[in-house]
Amino acid sequence: GENVEQHPSTLSVQEGDSAVIKCTYSDSASNYFPWYKQELGKRPQLIIDIRSNVGEKKDQRIAVTLNKTAKHFSLHITETQPEDSAVYFCAARGGNQFYFGTGTSLTVIP
């Protein structure tokens, strides 16, 4: 089955700096890569996603890049704000299953 690895497990940045979270996957058949943000005590919520036929996607301060050849994808958050503090999960979809990374706890220091 698919194996998704996510790094780093924790990340602290100063407010206004950028944050980058990286994920790798093993199954070349995976074709959809969503990213979720989970605030403390709440459910994971989709923040951005990318399809396998696209290399990059942006939504305001958030961007995701995908390198299919190397089987890795990354989340980029620019101009970080304290409300960006949360746990972020990457995922890869293959068929009817979603495979998750183990999460990155992001802390934005005011």
Place this chain on the structure above:
Amino acid sequence: NAGVTQTPKFRVLKTGQSMTLLCAQDMNHEYMYWYRQDPGMGLRLIHYSVGEGTTAKGEVPDGYNVSRLKKQNFLLGLESAAPSQTSVYFCASSSAEIWVSLHFGNGTRLTVT
């Protein structure tokens, strides 16, 4: 439009007791999933269903059973709870379309003493 609704939100069980977690979705999604979330381990798939009357095992199915008698409902059962099943449980649903994300419920925090 409620999305995905889980009940109950919290539960405390004694070892050996049984319970059922209910998940309901109103988006007409074909696929439904049960995950457990433990610190540092991300979201691990317990069981899933690709349609009414069908279920399949995920990564960590032992000690759990599921049923999907109606398309909108997916039940997770613990027949004899163990302390190792203390966790936060999330139900999620998705369309069968390839480029569609999961929609999560608000979670159930279960403690087994």
